[in-house]
Amino acid sequence: MDQGSTAAARAHGGLTAAGVIRGARVMSPTGDFAAPATLAWSAGRFLEGQPAVEWTGPEAAGPRAAGAADFDGTGLWVIPGIVDAHVHASWHAFDAADRELLGDAGTRAATAAGLARTLAAGITSVRDAGGLTSAALAAVPATRRPAVQLSVRMLDHAAAEAAGGLDRAVDTVLGAGAQWVKLVGTAGVAAPAGAGLDPIFTAAEVRDAVRRAGDAGAGVMVHAWGGAAIDDAIDAGATSIEHGIFLTPDQAARAAAAGLTLVPTLRIYHLVRRMIAAGKLPAAFDARVAEAVAAHPNAVRIARDAGLPIALGTDSGTPDQHGSAPLEFDALVAAGLDPAEALLAATRNGAALLARAAGGTEPGGTEPGGTEPGGAETGGAGFGGAGSDTAAAGPAEASRAASTAGTLAPGALADAVLLRRDPREPGALSDQGAVVRVLRAGVLLDPRELLPDAADPHPSDPSPSDPHPSDPRPSAAPPTDSARRDSTPGGQARRDPAQRT
Numbered sequence: 001m002d003q004g005s006t007a008a009a010r011a012h013g014g015l016t017a018a019g020v021i022r023g024a025r026v027m028s029p030t031g032d033f034a035a036p037a038t039l040a041w042s043a044g045r046f047l048e049g050q051p052a053v054e055w056t057g058p059e060a061a062g063p064r065a066a067g068a069a070d071f072d073g074t075g076l077w078v079i080p081g082i083v084d085a086h087v088h089a090s091w092h093a094f095d096a097a098d099r100e101l102l103g104d105a106g107t108r109a110a111t112a113a114g115l116a117r118t119l120a121a122g123i124t125s126v127r128d129a130g131g132l133t134s135a136a137l138a139a140v141p142a143t144r145r146p147a148v149q150l151s152v153r154m155l156d157h158a159a160a161e162a163a164g165g166l167d168r169a170v171d172t173v174l175g176a177g178a179q180w181v182k183l184v185g186t187a188g189v190a191a192p193a194g195a196g197l198d199p200i201f202t203a204a205e206v207r208d209a210v211r212r213a214g215d216a217g218a219g220v221m222v223h224a225w226g227g228a229a230i231d232d233a234i235d236a237g238a239t240s241i242e243h244g245i246f247l248t249p250d251q252a253a254r255a256a257a258a259g260l261t262l263v264p265t266l267r268i269y270h271l272v273r274r275m276i277a278a279g280k281l282p283a284a285f286d287a288r289v290a291e292a293v294a295a296h297p298n299a300v301r302i303a304r305d306a307g308l309p310i311a312l313g314t315d316s317g318t319p320d321q322h323g324s325a326p327l328e329f330d331a332l333v334a335a336g337l338d339p340a341e342a343l344l345a346a347t348r349n350g351a352a353l354l355a356r357a358a359g360g361t362e363p364g365g366t367e368p369g370g371t372e373p374g375g376a377e378t379g380g381a382g383f384g385g386a387g388s389d390t391a392a393a394g395p396a397e398a399s400r401a402a403s404t405a406g407t408l409a410p411g412a413l414a415d416a417v418l419l420r421r422d423p424r425e426p427g428a429l430s431d432q433g434a435v436v437r438v439l440r441a442g443v444l445l446d447p448r449e450l451l452p453d454a455a456d457p458h459p460s461d462p463s464p465s466d467p468h469p470s471d472p473r474p475s476a477a478p479p480t481d482s483a484r485r486d487s488t489p490g491g492q493a494r495r496d497p498a499q500r501t
């Protein structure tokens, strides 16, 4: 353990960026679990020779050096850190008017609380699909949140118009530190039933956006329920299709051949239907959302059958949703993935997707001290600091990291979740009580220290066998302003839901 890590250990109050977990069942890169093994890491990366071989190096360089974690994992399971490839970490109400009401301080507090809950649930990386800025992210200590990639803001028709063209809007978010350009390619829940798949941007605009993003090393994520917007995203060389509810087998095959990833968001539409039923959203949305609920699982099976990688995404944007990615795992299984496939969607596929953005291996924490301004404050060795989770990595480093991203293989980023239940068991992964430790960039965290006192904000859904878990769960975070939304001016409030989900 080098001096930097020791300093980090002190800064983290005894937590370290090196360690070993002994005797746990460790997930393989294909989603299986073999006999109990030892998993060791140092400097934020899993070590060569592990997990199959016990550490045999010199004590001074080994995981049991002074201050390193040495954890007895007997009877436990280890999976790679969960990745939520589609979240709105700074959103705490369904529509923009309500989000405004929360104010800056309220939004900051809710964002920090939501990210802490997210990390406590075992989600070690997220990709923000719009809303979270670099400055807002920098305000959250890296020890209390997942690694985060940003898209800064969603680019819809209005954003493009306001900027004087989609090209300018793209350049603006890239200039603001976005690792992802988020294009809103079709309408969302507020369009009429049976309609709303018209592409919002032209094929030429999408191509140009992809080119600009590529020049900056950024990826492109396209919100597309279906139709020509999916075709255009594939043809333009976008990186991922978000939602993809009406994905066809032909599109899935072409997307797979072109190297895209599908990020379905199954559970959010159940939650939207519940909000409609509770009178919190217009009843007029219901027919279209019902179509989405019915069709979305098909897209998952179509993608799986076509060999199109599926990455887990929640679209979370309210306090009770943040940290709910394990419930989306249950929804993927309910849609037809087997548990091993769903585990890969929740880990490796999402990590591989995030690795495709600039320096995307994240947490700059591979270099003790990091390269970002926040490094000194946050201890450095384990975390990338507050400012940039994608601090530049060299091409070789990036390539190695991409090939092992989201696995427990030697060289992979030391992100993992230690569970007391077999994650393939229904409801186990979404049982917060089953999360024993979360390993984030080599730092072993106790999830209870990330959660508000006494409360269990993460009870699993009422019945593990419920194929469509959708109960909003109790939360210690500020309540949404949904009760007030009815009194907010209608225009913006009504328009916003069309632009998401």
Ligand SMILES: [Zn+2]
Residues within 6 Å of the ligand: 086, 087, 088, 129, 315, 500, 501
């Ligand atoms: Zn979204």
